Amino acid sequence: xxxxxxxxxxxxxxxxxxxxLTGIPLPxxxxxxxxxxxxxxxxxxxxxxxxxxxxxxxxxxALLFVPAGVGIITHLHGVAAHWIxxxxxxxxxxxxxxxxxxxxxHWLMPAAEKDHGSA
Amino acid sequence: MNxxxxxxxxxxxxxxxxxxxxxxxxxxxxxxxxxxGDFPLLNPVLxxxxxxxxxxxxxxxxxxxxxxxxQFISFLLGPATVALAVPLASQAATLKRLWxxxxxxxxxxxxxxxxxxxxxxxxxxxxxxxxxxxxxxxxTTPIAMGISDQIGGSPSLTAVFVxxxxxxxxxxxxxxxxxxxxxxxxxxxxxxxxxxxxIGTARAxxxxxxxxxxxxLAMGLNGALTAILVPIIVWLAGL
Numbered sequence: 437x438x439x440x441x442x443x444x445x446x447x448x449x450x451x452x453x454x455x456x457l458t459g460i461p462l463p464x465x466x467x468x469x470x471x472x473x474x475x476x477x478x479x480x481x482x483x484x485x486x487x488x489x490x491x492x493x494x495x496x497x498a499l500l501f502v503p504a505g506v507g508i509i510t511h512l513h514g515v516a517a518h519w520i521x522x523x524x525x526x527x528x529x530x531x532x533x534x535x536x537x538x539x540x541x542h543w544l545m546p547a548a549e550k551d552h553g554s555a
Numbered sequence: 556m557n558x559x560x561x562x563x564x565x566x567x568x569x570x571x572x573x574x575x576x577x578x579x580x581x582x583x584x585x586x587x588x589x590x591x592g593d594f595p596l597l598n599p600v601l602x603x604x605x606x607x608x609x610x611x612x613x614x615x616x617x618x619x620x621x622x623x624x625x626q627f628i629s630f631l632l633g634p635a636t637v638a639l640a641v642p643l644a645s646q647a648a649t650l651k652r653l654w655x656x657x658x659x660x661x662x663x664x665x666x667x668x669x670x671x672x673x674x675x676x677x678x679x680x681x682x683x684x685x686x687x688x689x690x691x692x693x694x695t696t697p698i699a700m701g702i703s704d705q706i707g708g709s710p711s712l713t714a715v716f717v718x719x720x721x722x723x724x725x726x727x728x729x730x731x732x733x734x735x736x737x738x739x740x741x742x743x744x745x746x747x748x749x750x751x752x753x754i755g756t757a758r759a760x761x762x763x764x765x766x767x768x769x770x771x772l773a774m775g776l777n778g779a780l781t782a783i784l785v786p787i788i789v790w791l792a793g794l
Contacts, residue, residue, distance in 0.1 A: 537664030
């Protein structure tokens with residue numbers, strides 16, 4: 437558990453340092469994620485302890501969004517002033533993105549992989 | 556000053572108060588969500604944020620004072636982003652087999668999510684920080700906030716847009732695809748992951764494990780791709 441947490445923090449740190457040094461326009465933790473992903477593919481299997489720790493962290497991911505979400509309090513005026521434009525954009529864009537992505541993948545998938553589930 | 560006020564004044568200066576309230580209120584919101592049969596509009600993040608905002612307004616607490624305590628939770632978003640590599644790697648075999656359809660659908664979907672928001676938002680009069688904060692809304696919060704910070708948006712505003720997008724996608728995604736005749740769980744899961752990140756992924760898992768796995772895959776890939784695309788789009792659009 438501690439080793440896994442240390443590994444995640446070290447990867448985040450490495451990602452942040454790489455961004456500082458190269459100016460790549462990516463968030464530091466994303467670079468850490470890409471490094472870990474490459475390592476896991478190369479290794480072929482995920483260490484058991486790391487699997488447990490990441491599961492605990494990711495299954496409570498929603499809680500981690502709350503403090504940032506409360507930050508809306510500093511934007512109440514802006515959001516209230518534009519609430520119709522904001523809601524229409526959010527809803528329409530989500531619907532369009534989901535439909536376009538779903539049908540693009542469905543049309544491109546080999547026939548053998550297609551699953552016409554009834555649900 | 557009575558005793559209760561004195562205790563409040565003392566506690567309000569400690570990081571412990573807002574940290575505890577954040578975790579406690581989220582736990583209660585989660586119970587409420589389950590009791591209501593996972594009703595999408597009672598999303599625990601949405602409810603917790605609403606309750607905490609009302610509490611801060613009612614007690615006249617400035618956000619930075621709240622964040623002094625709650626930052627300990629926020630900090631975990633970094634390691635959690637790194638941890639997304641694990642579910643992604645577990646889909647390696649499928650990724651290898653279907654890499655081309657996935658790569659194309661991902662690129663098309665990622666661009667559609669960003670450009671549709673840019674086009675509709677601009678047409679409806681959204682400008683500046685408001686528009687920039689909206690662009691990374693389809694990817695998981697830690698990545699979206701990182702992107703927003705980088706392009707001159709407001710990370711906290713982005714977090715709110717991300718959460719709302721997730722709730723909308725989870726609520727309308729599957730019914731919408733069904734009406735349009737798409738029944739394949741792989742395509743449905745993948746679409747929810749690209750369009751509405753972790754909240755959509757949670758919804759896809761309720762539909763089927765296969766849909767959920769593809770949704771998680773889509774969420775991770777879209778996070779990385781959007782982090783690359785959005786700064787380029789912002790630069791090209793001259794925002």
